[in-house]
Amino acid sequence: MMYDDTIAAIATPPGEGGVGIVRLSGSHSLPIAQAIFRPRRPGPLRSHRVRYGQVVDPSDGRVVDEVLAVLMQAPRSFTGEDVVELSGHGGTLVMQEVLGLTLAAGARLAHPGEFSMRAFLNGRMDLTQAEAILDIIQAQTSTGLALAQAQLGGWLAREVRRIRTDLLEALAYVTVTIDFPEDEVDPQDLAPTLTACRQAVEHLLATADQGVIYRQGARVVLLGRPNVGKSSLLNALLRTNRAIVTPIPGTTRDTLEETANLDGIPVVLVDTAGISESADPIERLGVERSREALALADLALLVLDIHQPVSRDDRQIAELTLEKPTLVVWNKADLEPGHAPPHFPFAHPHLVGNVATSALTGAGMEDLVRTIVGALSVQGTAPGGSHLVTNPRHREVLSRAAAGLRAATEGQAAGVPADLLAGDLTTALNALGEITGETITDDLLDTIFSRFCIGK
Numbered sequence: 544m545m546y547d548d549t550i551a552a553i554a555t556p557p558g559e560g561g562v563g564i565v566r567l568s569g570s571h572s573l574p575i576a577q578a579i580f581r582p583r584r585p586g587p588l589r590s591h592r593v594r595y596g597q598v599v600d601p602s603d604g605r606v607v608d609e610v611l612a613v614l615m616q617a618p619r620s621f622t623g624e625d626v627v628e629l630s631g632h633g634g635t636l637v638m639q640e641v642l643g644l645t646l647a648a649g650a651r652l653a654h655p656g657e658f659s660m661r662a663f664l665n666g667r668m669d670l671t672q673a674e675a676i677l678d679i680i681q682a683q684t685s686t687g688l689a690l691a692q693a694q695l696g697g698w699l700a701r702e703v704r705r706i707r708t709d710l711l712e713a714l715a716y717v718t719v720t721i722d723f724p725e726d727e728v729d730p731q732d733l734a735p736t737l738t739a740c741r742q743a744v745e746h747l748l749a750t751a752d753q754g755v756i757y758r759q760g761a762r763v764v765l766l767g768r769p770n771v772g773k774s775s776l777l778n779a780l781l782r783t784n785r786a787i788v789t790p791i792p793g794t795t796r797d798t799l800e801e802t803a804n805l806d807g808i809p810v811v812l813v814d815t816a817g818i819s820e821s822a823d824p825i826e827r828l829g830v831e832r833s834r835e836a837l838a839l840a841d842l843a844l845l846v847l848d849i850h851q852p853v854s855r856d857d858r859q860i861a862e863l864t865l866e867k868p869t870l871v872v873w874n875k876a877d878l879e880p881g882h883a884p885p886h887f888p889f890a891h892p893h894l895v896g897n898v899a900t901s902a903l904t905g906a907g908m909e910d911l912v913r914t915i916v917g918a919l920s921v922q923g924t925a926p927g928g929s930h931l932v933t934n935p936r937h938r939e940v941l942s943r944a945a946a947g948l949r950a951a952t953e954g955q956a957a958g959v960p961a962d963l964l965a966g967d968l969t970t971a972l973n974a975l976g977e978i979t980g981e982t983i984t985d986d987l988l989d990t991i992f993s994r995f996c997i998g999k
Contacts, residue, residue, distance in 0.1 A: 546624070549575060550657055551650035552998035553638050560633030565641045566998060567627040567650055568658055573614060575648040576627040579641075580612050588627075590616040598629060598641050601648070607640050608632055622658055623665030656995025660988065663980060669700045670980030670991070674934055677995055678758060686807030687757045690933050698930050699937070700979050702747065706740050707975050713737060714968045721961045733955055741948035744975075748945055751938035754931030760802070760809035761919050764836045766864065767846035768856050772874040775902035776846060777801070777814040780912070806916045813840065834863065842868050842895075842918050849873035849899060853888055861889050868918055870896040872911060877901035936991070940977045947971030 549569025555562065567575060573588065582588075582596035591613070598607045608631040620626040629641060646652060656677075663673045671694055678691035713736050765773040781803050799814040815833035837843060843864040847857055861869075871887045876899040884899035896914040900907035932938060947970035954964050976982030 546570075546661065549650045550653035550661075551575075551642060551645040552653040552658070553642055554628070554658075554998035555633060555638070557635060558633075559635065562630055563633035563638040563641075565629045565631075565638060565645060566658065567629075567645060568620070568622045568624050568653075568661060569650070570625060571649055572625040572627040573616075575645055575650050576612060576614070576629065578648040579644045580610070580629065582612070588612060588614040590614050590619070598631065598644065600644060607644065608637050610641070618665075618667075621667065622661040623667045624661060653997055654993075655997050656992030656999060659995055659999055660992040663988075669697070670983065671700045671703075671934075671937070671978060672697060673980075674936075674991065676999065678933065680996075680999070682758075683760065683802065683809035684757070684804045684807045687809065687933075690754065690757055690931055693930060694933065699747075699932065702743070702930075703975050703978050706743050707972060707981075709736050709740050710968055710972050710975075713740075714965060714972065717961050717965045717968065721965060734952070737948065737952045737955055740971075741945065741952050744941055744945045744948055744971075747932050748938065748941040750930070751932040751941065754933035755935055755938060756808055756919055757931065758933035759935070760811060761841040762811045762813060762839055763842045763844060763915060764813040764815060764833075764840040765844045765846055766815055766833065766837060766860055768848075768854070768860065771846045771848045772902050773846050774799075774814055776844070776872065776874055776900065777812055779900075779902040779905060779908055780805070780812055805912050808916060808919065810915070810919075837863060837867065840867060842870060842915065844870050844872050844915075846872045846874050849876050849885070858889055861891065865892060868893045868895045870894075870898065870911075870914055870918055873897075873899040874902060876906055877904045937978055940974050944971045944974035947974060 546569055549567060549571040551565060551567045554564040554566040576588065578601055579598050580588075580594075580596055581599050582594045586594075588594055594612045596610065596612060598610050599605060600607060610629045610631040613628045613630070615621075615626040615628075617624050631637060631641060642652075659673045659676055662668050663670055675691050675695035679688060679695065682688035682691055713733050716731050716733065765777060767773050777799070781801055801812055801814075803810050803812055813836045815836055845857075845861055845864055847853065869891055871884070871894065873884045884897045887894065887897055895918040898907055898911050898914050900911050902908075932941065947967050951964060951967035951971065954967060973982045977987070980988075
């Protein structure tokens, strides 16, 4: 599919930088570039050759910038269309002026993700690879980046297409038995194929919880009474002095959020105000925000002082975490070196660990990180070559495909009518096709690519 119009956008981030790029894509990319680009030496732009020159305003001949121009003719370009990139100085004003000249010469400002959408629609990549581009841009850890690069390599699309091929053959057989019941059709045992496809989909689905955490990260909130060392613990996990630490209770009066890389997982750590009864309206507001932070968290760290007995206030705070996976952290272990974490004297339905730490000396911090990672259902850092489903959209689609295949395998074993079996197979096939883009609506495409930045 080729578009009639030509789009343009700034392809580099806003702000000042050494280099800025204005990108054109479409059938009129070359004429538009020729209207505003003057090469230092005469001669035409040739595909995949860099030319040095100037961008000038055709209306008055004013020089706007010195640039390098590159033409990439279809189909050997990112979008599969004629593409021209003008690389100039990375200033906000100069880039806007170059972009404005391309628009005045006949280009249209690109929508968010439109370059990537054209690459998908023109067959340069499948939908999983297009989504992987966004994941690469937004990756917060090296592990998340490696998983996105693996998806860009096409492993998920290949696996989904393999499953769909087997299911299409099964559906073709069922359809023949429906459409030509009077003809003799050689019987086929579909059970092995349906079972194998179901197991393959469920295997992909089983990796999604872990994969989505590597992509999106998790929220971990630190809760506890004032002055138990929550802010010191936050600084120790971040390996920097981000939170103000004093021996005065109530120093932290609002939530403080920072992202840490814990064994390849981007974890948003939320330091909260100490939860206690107070007449101070500012402290009370801080406590309320602590409660709100807990509601949004994936994991709660209940921070206690190891050399103080568990108090009534500690128990009341623990009661707030009863609906959340909770890790008890006995801080200030440097005051009792070598002391094992005490038994937590409170029944908690979602207790996931009991760790002793010292934010001051670093003792127990490695154990704390391992326990946090384990509590988030991620068993250690995924190897660089691991294949995990990382996209929540893919997880939801795989869930629908798995449901269709379960119904199909159970129905086939029970001898349901062929038309019902065909319906279940079609449900699974259409769901899997949404992953690669083979059975996807325009509205869903617009939604997916609207998350991209303009120029990508």
